[in-house]
Amino acid sequence: MTEIKGTGGDSGDVARPQLDEDLSEVSDFLRAVGKQIKLLRERAGLTQKEFAKQVGYTESLIGAVEQGKRTPQRELLEAAERILDAGGLLLVIADDIEQAKAKARVRHPEWFRGYAGLEGIAEELHCVSLYGVPGLLQTEDHARAVFSMRQPILPEEVIETRVAARMARQEILTKWPRAVFSWVIDESVLRRPLGGWGVHEAQLRHLLKIGSTRGMVIQVLASDRTEHAGVDGPFILITPKNRPQMAYIEVQTSSRLITDQEEVRIMNARYGTLRAQACTPQESLSLIEKILGER
Template structure:
């Protein structure tokens, strides 16, 4: 895949390699990228290699090497693996992948992913589109590419990677309790085309059949319900605390006050009661898939 200067450097083999720019407003990300860059540069200089020579040896351009060493670019895992091998670092550079695993995602997404990773209960109502945790990679990419003002290609790639990484919540042990209510309209819009919609519906069926997941559809023939004002998301943690947010309450700000949370829980409970049951919803999605 070819991306512009904001998201790539051209490797020595002529293949465009996507990377991630460092968000200057992300202090922890800037510090981590700078630290990793200095370590790579120290290993390269210790090996007596020029930046261009080193770049050619690992299959990346000299320009990217300078940007990584200067802390202006977050290296991909493959970069670190090749660098470790060429420089004989004995795994010391490759292990930096763990430190950079989160930094490559936008800070606000990292914060959300951390909360989702801690939550023992996740309750979500999506009023317009497929919720991020339920999106296929293709669906997420089309949405991000359609955004206005337009994201750069680098921002699109980071956004897609972040959404896919968040899906690890479905693989946790012990599994959290996950509840989703999707509006029927979100299952009908062919975002990315008919084949992309089919893949998205198939993915919803797969997720909806997990024992830890309750997936419900709010049918269009439901005249009104408490979610008409916007999305709702509630995360509960094992220490008894919780955080919630709704586009239709409290100016869309995250809330943790028990009084505010009770309002969101009441609304979400009523939404679930008016939606199709999980069994009916899976049958509904299967029917929609057959009609696509």
């Protein structure tokens, strides 16, 4: 069993040491992009409020983008290109931002790189999530909301880099041949609207999409269940290519990668029991739709 002190696992959402990488390149680039958008907007004679309405985003988001505190998505840049008559400038920037995100893929903090390396070559990954949406299933806005509510608070450039790194991890969901994925998620996670209802609604719809994808199974552990095999806490079972299955657990500022096969066997049995106690995959998707309809 390997213990990694002060680390983070699938979610990486508990209090952590700051990233030790130099983030100035990414943050300076985002600020430069924001200044260009602001200059084009002002040249077009639009206020932030007017511009936000035309591109279909909130005024506060536009302000954050212009200050370099938020990464502008391609959809925003494409709309701004058309409205501001930018002559192709913002379309080029969209490609540059994708390249910047690619650089962020290697910006996992040192304490997380070991697990991230295993995750990237996983042939199977099974996760029990009791407190939050698993990192691999989070939308970008949900991830940003989670990192933004960290205590102590994180600098904006650290938030953006961590969000980009988390989104990059999700590429394993689209690799082919596809690994075998399954998640057991507590119902309370689906009912906690982190980031506000708009962010949460998009997150629930994303879970519906993932749960309807061949080779990916989401099961909800309903709150009315009278038995719960996961009361000892969340965990991940991961099988890297050409390596035996391992287990991963985390709590507060500590996490452990468990390689002892007897311990892994026990956690595997526990996972099987949890899946039996949870709703079926189809029942789980129906429950998510029900929660969406309750709003």
